Amino acid sequence: DAKTTQPNSMESNEEEPVHLPCNHSTISGTDYIHWYRQLPSQGPEYVIHGLTSNVNNRMASLAIAEDRKSSTLILHRATLRDAAVYYCILRALFGNEKLTFGTGTRLTIIP
Amino acid sequence: ETGVTQSPTHLIKTRGQQVTLRCSSQSGHNTVSWYQQALGQGPQFIFQYYREEENGRGNFPPRFSGLQFPNYSSELNVNALELDDSALYLCASSRDVVLNTEAFFGQGTRLTVV
Numbered sequence: 001d002a003k004t005t006q007p008n009s010m011e012s013n014e015e016e017p018v019h020l021p022c023n024h025s026t027i028s029g030t031d032y033i034h035w036y037r038q039l040p041s042q043g044p045e046y047v048i049h050g051l052t053s054n055v056n057n058r059m060a061s062l063a064i065a066e067d068r069k070s071s072t073l074i075l076h077r078a079t080l081r082d083a084a085v086y087y088c089i090l091r092a093l094f095g096n097e098k099l100t101f102g103t104g105t106r107l108t109i110i111p
Numbered sequence: 112e113t114g115v116t117q118s119p120t121h122l123i124k125t126r127g128q129q130v131t132l133r134c135s136s137q138s139g140h141n142t143v144s145w146y147q148q149a150l151g152q153g154p155q156f157i158f159q160y161y162r163e164e165e166n167g168r169g170n171f172p173p174r175f176s177g178l179q180f181p182n183y184s185s186e187l188n189v190n191a192l193e194l195d196d197s198a199l200y201l202c203a204s205s206r207d208v209v210l211n212t213e214a215f216f217g218q219g220t221r222l223t224v225v
Contacts, residue, residue, distance in 0.1 A: 034213075043115075043201050043216030044154065087153060098144065098167055099203075099214060101153030 004088045009106045018075040020105055022088030025069045030093040033064060035073050037084040038104070044087065047073065083109045115204050117217035124192050124224050132187040132220045134202030142166075142207065143185040144214065145177060148199040160185055189222075197224045 005023040012018040024033065034049040048055055048062045050071075055062040061074040075082055087104040116135045124130050136143050142161045146154035156169035160179035174190040183204070189196055199221050203214040 041218075043203070043218050044214075045216065046213035049213070085153075098156045098159065098169070099146075099154070100156065101146075103151075103153055 004090060004102055006086070006088055006102065006105045008103065009108065011108045011110055012078050013110050014080060015077055018078045018082070018107065020073040020075075020086050020088075020107065021070065022072070023070045024088070024090055027068050027090055028092075031090040032093065033062065033068075033071050034089045034091050034099070035060070035062065036087045036089065036099070036101075037082075038087070039081075039084045044099075044101075047086070049091075078107075078109050080109050080111060083107060115202055115215050115217035117200075117202050117220050119220060120218070121221045122223070124222065126192055126194060126224055128192050129188065129190045130192060130222060132189075132200050132202075132222070134185045134187070134204075134217060136183045136185065136202075136204030137215050140204035140206050140215070141183050142205045143179055143183065144203045144205075145185070145187045146201040146203065147171070148201060148219070150198075154201055157187070192224045194224050197222060 032049050032051050035047040036044040037047050038044045048057050048060050050062045050064055063072045085104040085106050087101050089099050115137050118133045144159040145157040148154040157171050158168040158177055159166045163179045176188045179185045199219045201216050201219045203216045205214045206212050
């Protein structure tokens with residue numbers, strides 16, 4: 001499984017945008033980039049995924065570098081509820097849907 | 112549409128005992144995966160079931176076994192419990208094993224082995 005690298009922790013002020021980076025230099029052409037987050041005492045929750053183009057949904061935006069070796073999850077206006085561990089995961093186009101989690105980025109929101 | 116539910120939420124077992132954890136998948140989902148999450152770590156893939164057959168397994172010993180039923184609910188069984196088996200066990204369901212769809216996780220079962 002291709003590996004991703006994320007900062008261990010980040011802090012952001014409430015109501016400001018947050019940019020969570022992820023490096024995946026060994027990504028293959030058929031790997032999707034998925035983001036999940038895990039709030040305290042809960043199971044992981046899907047956030048967004050993409051292949052090549054930038055993606056937007058109601059939760060976040062995903063900006064993918066042109067060479068696909070890095071990506072950034074963007075929370076446009078952080079709230080206290082966004083405090084969680086964020087995981088960046090590469091997933092093959094076709095496969096058994098196994099998710100390979102790293103240690104993720106622990107995001108702290110400062111009121 | 113009901114979400115993924117797991118039972119029990121918490122469990123304490125003695126070393127050497129056996130345990131069964133249960134998972135009800137989200138409506139319309141035929142694929143269930145199980146993960147183990149140790150404290151401070153990301154979830155680790157145990158195995159996956161698709162239409163009642165095992166469809167992939169992580170680096171876990173054979174004493175970790177599973178089952179998927181015709182209604183796509185699933186069980187995780189662990190025999191000869193060890194202290195290191197203490198963890199949060201997560202179940203995730205998804206619509207199809209082939210497509211790159213999102214996985215929906217339950218809240219997990221916290222297993223403590225003493």
